Amino acid sequence: MGILIDTSSTVLVQGITGREGRTRTRLMKEFGTNVVAGVTPGKGGEKVEGIPVYNSVADAVKNHGRIDASVLFVPAPLVKDAALEAFSEGVKLIHVVPDRVPLYDAMAILRSARKYEASFIGPNSLGVLNPGRALIGMIGGNAGSASQWFKKGPVGITSRSGGLTTSTAYYLNRAGIGQSTIVHVGGDSLIGMPHPDIVKLFEKDDETEIIVMLGEIGGNQEERVAECIVHGEVTKPVVAYIGGKGAKSGTRFSHAGAIIEGGKGTYQGKVDALRNAGAEVVDDIMKIPDAVAAILRKGK
Numbered sequence: 001m002g003i004l005i006d007t008s009s010t011v012l013v014q015g016i017t018g019r020e021g022r023t024r025t026r027l028m029k030e031f032g033t034n035v036v037a038g039v040t041p042g043k044g045g046e047k048v049e050g051i052p053v054y055n056s057v058a059d060a061v062k063n064h065g066r067i068d069a070s071v072l073f074v075p076a077p078l079v080k081d082a083a084l085e086a087f088s089e090g091v092k093l094i095h096v097v098p099d100r101v102p103l104y105d106a107m108a109i110l111r112s113a114r115k116y117e118a119s120f121i122g123p124n125s126l127g128v129l130n131p132g133r134a135l136i137g138m139i140g141g142n143a144g145s146a147s148q149w150f151k152k153g154p155v156g157i158t159s160r161s162g163g164l165t166t167s168t169a170y171y172l173n174r175a176g177i178g179q180s181t182i183v184h185v186g187g188d189s190l191i192g193m194p195h196p197d198i199v200k201l202f203e204k205d206d207e208t209e210i211i212v213m214l215g216e217i218g219g220n221q222e223e224r225v226a227e228c229i230v231h232g233e234v235t236k237p238v239v240a241y242i243g244g245k246g247a248k249s250g251t252r253f254s255h256a257g258a259i260i261e262g263g264k265g266t267y268q269g270k271v272d273a274l275r276n277a278g279a280e281v282v283d284d285i286m287k288i289p290d291a292v293a294a295i296l297r298k299g300k
Contacts, residue, residue, distance in 0.1 A: 002130040002181035003156070003201040003208075004093060004121075005033075005069060009134055012060055012091065013038045014082045015073035016048050020097070024073060024138045025049050033134040036064045057089045069093040071127070071136050079123065080105035087116045095136045096122030099188060106190045113192060120192035126162045126184040139166060139182065153178020155292055156202035158195050159214035160185055160221070161243060168214060168241075168285055175289035177296070180207040185221075195221040196228055203234050209299065210237045210292055214285070215270060217244035222270040226277035238279040239291045242270050245283075 005011075011028065015021045016038025026049050029035050037060040038048055044055035054060045061067055070086045072079055076098040083094050096109070101123040113120055121128060127137015131150040140149060149170050157172075157179055159165040165184045172179065183198050185191055195213055202208040211234070215222040222242065228234040245267045271281050280291055 001205065001207060002133065003198070003205050004128050004181065004183065005130050005134045005136055007032065007034065007133045009034060009068040010064065010066060011035045011134075011136060012057065012067045012070040012086070013048075013051075013073060014040075014057070014070055014086065016040055016051065016053055017043045017046065018073055020138070021073035022048050024071070025051065027138070027140065028071075028135055031135050031140070032132075033136065036060075036067070057085045057091070061089045067091050069095065069136055071095045071097065073097055076101045076123075077105075080108050083109045083120065084112050087112045087118050090116075092116075092118045094118070094120040094192075095125060095127055096120055096186070096192070097125060097127070097137060098122075099124035101188060103190060106188065110190070110192060119197075121183065122186040122188070122191060124188045125186035125191075126165060128184075129179075129182045131179055131182070137184075139184065149173060150182060151178035152180070152207075154180060154207065154209035154296070155212055156180045156198075156205065156208040156210070157182045157212045157214070158185060158198040158202070159183065160187060160195070160216045161214055162187070164214045164241070164243070164285060168212065168288055171286065172212075172289050172292065175293060177289060177292055180205060189219070194219075194224070196224040199225055199228060199234050199238070203236055208236065210239065210295055212288060212292065213238060213240040213279075215240060215242045217242070217267050217270070218265040220265065223273045226273040226279065229274075229277040229279060237295045238274070239288055239295070240274050240279050240281045241283075241285050241288060242267055242274075242281065
């Protein structure tokens, strides 16, 4: 089945009438995502790509019943209110697209998610793609290229880098290896579902045989995945790549979540932790397809 979304997931787009909201709604719809409604306060009664627009999430739920996931294409300062509104109306998965969401707002979203037993991807995330079934967010450019670049297969991808998310899937597919689900967890310093949460979902997914993790310097997500392996919470093979090898302490690599502070979150520390746990760590993303292929051959 893959994780997080599938063909049965009902999806809402908050900020659907904006430029990005309209464009990405078209992509999601063409890819097969079950987008049932959109929300933009003051624009209720309009339609975008044939999808009805409402003034509030409550109105959307009233007219369409349960909403499984919501994608937020709203300015960063408005993300908190949009997310809290969705959670309060029973939405269990929220994808936060914008970056630079204020830290205290992200903390408030995290508290609300826990209160309502819900989850969120991002902030600063391209989204989630279940090849051949559904996507939320802005992965893939257009429906035509997305259907060519991402094929169904045994590899689950979890990534902190938007660019590496899509390029790794492309190189895997070029090697004849498809994906179960592709998740860009987000690049901000505080995110809703970091690597450990995603790899645990892949562990339970029948379609996922191998987990590819694209990590970076900064934070401790990758070290926590290593702990999951050591403690037996993740038993499937993990192939990892860590970006930012040349970064020094205090350097920000790419985005807010990738910064070495006080000697923590270093490249070597992450590599050592993962290798000691039994994961295979490659030093070049171009080596990922060969590493995955070798594990698949060994398994067969």
